[in-house]
Amino acid sequence: MAEAATATGTAGAPDKSRRQRPAEFNVFIGLILIALVFEVLGWIFQGQSFLFNFQRLSIMVLQVSIVGIIAVGVTQVIITGGIDLSSGSLVGATAMIAMSLAQVSTHERAVFPALTDLPVIIPVAAGLICGLAAGLVNGALIAYTKIPPFIATLGMMVTARGFSKWYTKGQPISFPTEGFASIGAGMNPVLIFIIVAALFTLILRFTVYGRRTYAIGSNEQAARVSGINVEHHLMLVYAIAGGLAALAGIVLAARGLTAQAGAGVMYELDAIAMAVIGGTSLSGGRGSIIGTTLGMLIFGVIISGFTFLRLDAYYQEMIKGAIIVIAVVLDVYRQRMRGRS
Amino acid sequence: MSADDRKIILRTEALTKHYGGVHALEAADFILRDGEHVAIVGDNGAGKSTFVRQITGVEQPTSGKIFFDGQEVSFKNPIEARDHGIETVFQNLALADDLDVPSNLFLGREETYFNLGPFSILNERSMTQKAVGALQTTGVKIPDVKNKIRNMSGGQRQCVAISRAATFASKLIIMDEPTAALGVQETAQVENIIRGLKKRGIPLILISHNLRQVLDLVDKVWVWRRGRIVGAVDRDKTDGNEIVSLITGVKSGIDGEAAFV
Numbered sequence: 001m002a003e004a005a006t007a008t009g010t011a012g013a014p015d016k017s018r019r020q021r022p023a024e025f026n027v028f029i030g031l032i033l034i035a036l037v038f039e040v041l042g043w044i045f046q047g048q049s050f051l052f053n054f055q056r057l058s059i060m061v062l063q064v065s066i067v068g069i070i071a072v073g074v075t076q077v078i079i080t081g082g083i084d085l086s087s088g089s090l091v092g093a094t095a096m097i098a099m100s101l102a103q104v105s106t107h108e109r110a111v112f113p114a115l116t117d118l119p120v121i122i123p124v125a126a127g128l129i130c131g132l133a134a135g136l137v138n139g140a141l142i143a144y145t146k147i148p149p150f151i152a153t154l155g156m157m158v159t160a161r162g163f164s165k166w167y168t169k170g171q172p173i174s175f176p177t178e179g180f181a182s183i184g185a186g187m188n189p190v191l192i193f194i195i196v197a198a199l200f201t202l203i204l205r206f207t208v209y210g211r212r213t214y215a216i217g218s219n220e221q222a223a224r225v226s227g228i229n230v231e232h233h234l235m236l237v238y239a240i241a242g243g244l245a246a247l248a249g250i251v252l253a254a255r256g257l258t259a260q261a262g263a264g265v266m267y268e269l270d271a272i273a274m275a276v277i278g279g280t281s282l283s284g285g286r287g288s289i290i291g292t293t294l295g296m297l298i299f300g301v302i303i304s305g306f307t308f309l310r311l312d313a314y315y316q317e318m319i320k321g322a323i324i325v326i327a328v329v330l331d332v333y334r335q336r337m338r339g340r341s
Numbered sequence: 342m343s344a345d346d347r348k349i350i351l352r353t354e355a356l357t358k359h360y361g362g363v364h365a366l367e368a369a370d371f372i373l374r375d376g377e378h379v380a381i382v383g384d385n386g387a388g389k390s391t392f393v394r395q396i397t398g399v400e401q402p403t404s405g406k407i408f409f410d411g412q413e414v415s416f417k418n419p420i421e422a423r424d425h426g427i428e429t430v431f432q433n434l435a436l437a438d439d440l441d442v443p444s445n446l447f448l449g450r451e452e453t454y455f456n457l458g459p460f461s462i463l464n465e466r467s468m469t470q471k472a473v474g475a476l477q478t479t480g481v482k483i484p485d486v487k488n489k490i491r492n493m494s495g496g497q498r499q500c501v502a503i504s505r506a507a508t509f510a511s512k513l514i515i516m517d518e519p520t521a522a523l524g525v526q527e528t529a530q531v532e533n534i535i536r537g538l539k540k541r542g543i544p545l546i547l548i549s550h551n552l553r554q555v556l557d558l559v560d561k562v563w564v565w566r567r568g569r570i571v572g573a574v575d576r577d578k579t580d581g582n583e584i585v586s587l588i589t590g591v592k593s594g595i596d597g598e599a600a601f602v
Contacts, residue, residue, distance in 0.1 A: 227449030
């Protein structure tokens with residue numbers, strides 16, 4: 001007991017302490033390579049550059065930025081070790097709700113004839129609140145009933161889609177006020193995506209919320225015994241994901257000047273794919289909004305690349321599916337390489 | 342014996358835990374005094390970990406009382422136990438593999454610049470400085486504290502977990518099998534850290550299967566068998582054989598020669 005009480009660290013342990021290259025770097029290389037393939041194919045088959053065309057690049061980003069907004073929320077859910085299948089349906093439901101409160105009075109068959117020409121804040125707030133509430137329900141189900149996130153959000157996915165169809169008995173809702181329509185005008189969806197992505201990059205990196213999100217996905221038991229209220233935190237994360245899906249729904253409705261029950265179908269899978277391609281691990285604990293943004297751009301490059309090469313749209317989906325599988329396989333492989341689960 | 346004059350830190354009275362029909366813990370009367378290092382030994386399923394889960398608030402006992410630092414307590418969760426100054430090094434380490442050392446040390450009690458609820462901004466600089474200080478105090482050397490736990494060896498991980506407990510424990514540290522998964526050299530380091538805690542006068546409950554280690558490190562050994570305490574022997578008055586007899590039930594500490602307290 002009287003021996004010198006000086007431990008000397010862990011000599012003899014192999015040098016595993018070297019920091020690893022961030023996963024985002026590999027995704028970035030992937031993005032560059034895919035873009036270069038299209039650039040080369042462009043010169044061969046179309047006789048023009050794929051990348052050096054500002055209009056094409058803006059459309060490319062515009063096409064994916066709405067799903068990108070969802071993906072920012074989905075990324076956080078996946079970092080906690082969960083999944084959110086409800087976001088596409090929430091896009092549809094919140095688009096319907098927001099649009100029904102954003103109609104002009106001159107339209108004869110408004111959903112709520114008494115509630116037309118409202119200031120833009122009302123439809124936006126209504127949509128966001130519904131999205132947050134739906135996300136909160138997802139989170140509460142997962143945290144307190146301990147049902148798998150897959151099932152909880154699958155239930156919400158079907159329910160929200162059903163709600164969208166019931167809301168106007170399948171009729172699309174159109175004729176928004178100018179103020180509402182301006183949300184989706186021009187490059188505004190891209191701007192909104194950039195703001196959302198930047199905000200949550202900072203939040204995940206520098207706040208208690210971010211640190212605990214990673215902690216829960218990394219080792220939920222550890223988070224629990226460390227005094228983190230895991231239930232409350234999961235509810236917050238899913239609510240944020242629901243809120244961002246609602247934001248995407250609002251932007252989508254405003255851009256298309258119409259909302260329909262089928263809006264946002266399969267968006268949840270695109271959003272999950274963007275996150276996974278961007279290096280977010282489906283087993284939780286790892287991922288970033290920057291990675292997801294790169295994943296989103298890979299999606300954008302593939303879609304506009306196929307259009308540019310005038311290839312059949314059906315190939316796009318098949319290639320997209322293959323890329324998702326490849327991304328997950330790479331994730332599993334990365335983890336096996338680490339030697340620990 | 343002068344040891345008996347020391348203040349009682351932890352005392353349980355008829356502490357009992359049933360999981361349905363399984364009687365994991367039966368009427369445990371346990372005493373720990375200030376500055377004392379004790380071990381809890383026993384076969385698998387003897388109730389050691391169950392006991393720890395009751396006194397750290399991870400689970401709530403079926404019946405019985407827990408007195409900590411002079412007053413009766415019933416911790417509803419580990420946070421309450423922690424707020425009372427009890428720190429636990431769990432068997433499964435309880436570290437978040439994807440976070441670095443400071444984040445793990447301060448997990449659940451992050452330091453922030455100002456309070457914005459969950460969106461409070463982390464004071465990384467202060468946490469990193471304190472983490473480096475904490476590792477020094479416990480005598481742990483980690484080359485790069487900003488490295489993720491995932492990239493560290495088993496010994497380094499255990500040292501981080503113990504440093505966390507040692508840094509925040511004001512009144513009691515509990516370690517559940519701290520060296521079970523470690524090599525010889527790493528085990529020696531952890532044992533040195535435990536000796537350091539003894540010098541600093543922090544009471545410790547050590548759960549271990551390793552009798553050599555137990556007899557080497559602690560003042561008193563509590564032996565458990567089938568959910569019951571079957572004996573408590575002073576380290577100086579016993580040997581491995583007696584403890585093994587108690588563990589296996591060949592001998593009962595209450596009726597036999599062992600100095601039951």
